[in-house]
Amino acid sequence: VDVEPLTLLPVKLEEVLVQQCTSRPYQVDQENSVLKEDPSEVRTEAIKRLLEVFGIEEPPSIHYYTKQAPQYMIDLYNTVADADGVTKDPDLLEGNTVRSFFDKSHSNQMEFFFNLSSVAKSERILTAELHLFKLKPHATELAFFNRHHFCQVSVYQVMDKNRISLPQGKKLLTSRLIPIHSSGWEVFTVTQAVRSWANNENSNHGLFVTIRTLGGIHLNPHLARFASGEDHHPQRQPMLVLFTDDGRRGTVLPNSFQDSNTLNSALPSDRLIRQNRTRTARSSGEYDEEIMPCKRHPLYVDFDEIGWSGWIISPRGYNAYHCKGSCPFPLGQSMRPTNHATVQSIINALKLNKGVDTPCCVPDKLFSINLLYFDDDGNVVLRQYDDMVAGSCGCH
Structure with missing residues (x-):
């Protein structure tokens, strides 16, 4: 999947992590009757959930800026991971x-x-x-x-x-x-x-x-x-x-999709529907938002901004990427659609069933990353985490 040449800037913690939160604290604005998030509580909850993702109960209370990690662990990390921490080959490491x-x-x-x-x-x-x-x-x-x-x-x-x-x-x-x-x-x-x-x-x-x-x-x-x-x-x-x-394994995503061109080409009105959608988008001023195709975009997670630089050795951050864009009818192979997504887009386009949305732009390939860090006892740990980087995006 092509990636737009965007500058990789550290994003705010709330933008990266708050999606991990299933329950968020809110404050009610009585005057406007609008739910507003409490940023400090959102940050606390987000960091708590991120620690769960990394399998850590509490971050080390001691910062190890001056402590040197064993060369063996550094060499092992460099063997299994690239500069951003992404796993080179999942079979290189015994266990995780x-x-x-x-x-x-x-x-x-x-x-x-x-x-x-x-x-x-x-x-x-x-x-x-x-x-x-x-x-x-x-x-x-x-x-x-x-x-x-x-x-x-x-x-x-x-x-x-x-x-x-x-x-x-x-x-x-x-x-x-x-x-x-x-x-x-x-x-x-x-x-x-x-x-x-x-x-x-x-x-x-x-x-x-x-x-x-x-x-x-x-x-x-x-x-x-x-x-x-x-x-x-x-x-x-x-x-x-x-x-x-530790027995934790990521989600198994399909790495190949069946050809849906035959199903798409069976509908003669596909080009007309796409043109109508484009005209509508242009007239409503939502052209970019509507027709931007589903693709992968940079999303850099900066451990220093989160406050973890005192105990994480490598990497200093990593590009998680995220999927964004529309999945308009008809779904071509560039959208990497599943058969289910293709059928859903047809039902949506022909309005055969109310309440059926267009397919969603989501990761269809996920990569693991490796983290080298000090634990609370000063030991150095290398751990591999599945499903941390969106490798490519598709319409599902």
Whole structure:
């Protein structure tokens, strides 16, 4: 669908959001007997409804202007979304929500704890990953490394904090060999542990990591080093990445429409009816409003204007677009009509049934957007929202 080259200006909040409100507060003008909206209450209700659309109960009370998001989450966002947040490919992301949690234990003993209280009970856990950044070995240990080229890193779910050194105090989740001389991120799958914590949050005692030689000898963490939350750069902090699905899915719209040209051409009076409508519109001074065809127009939602710039990382706003225009008889294929809309336009044009309006200009293709933001606990969340952008418009 063609888009008019209009300037994308931020629109007022009420213009964008008030359509989300099913119940609006009103004030009655007794003198004129006209219902008038209270702008402040409309704004409050609109923002409340918008939060519901985004699946957020309350916006974070803290602004995170100076806090840096993990590079992994930024890279993931750029992989699945374009500059405006629109999803590049819906199959790129597993589920519709990705969360990153920083280690809360601040321990140098390779023990990690992640607070998962922000994960809703209704969310289905798909994959959980422990991300650890392996540091380069110190030059003073080169003699040791010349004899050992690999180490075995094992990740355990802590079952009993008081018996973590005993076999019954921990449960092995995954184990693999890592080059001792390597440096960079290492990712371990810990889905089993996180799912058990989701079923019983009191069982979350954290994760425990051991490093051994190929002969099974425990290595000093200073020999095969991983970055900790306290001692190293914030971008190298231990992190748990959780992929979930909240079960929310958008409306399925038809992506193709049957040909209605045959049905339209069967009526010889179509051109006459269109000419009469045009003459009437011109004579009444409503030419532009009447014959402007159904098409897509820009509608930019500015998160800064809404007051959300303190916790939304990307995008700063997005073009939702909106559909506007008439659906005059006869409906050509450029109007992308459904068969039902074609029949409705015929009934309306021939006045075969009173009270039947012309079809409406509405979105017939919707795209999802992605939002990267800080939650109330300071965790970074990437979430995908369906039905947020009108991809094209048609007469329905």
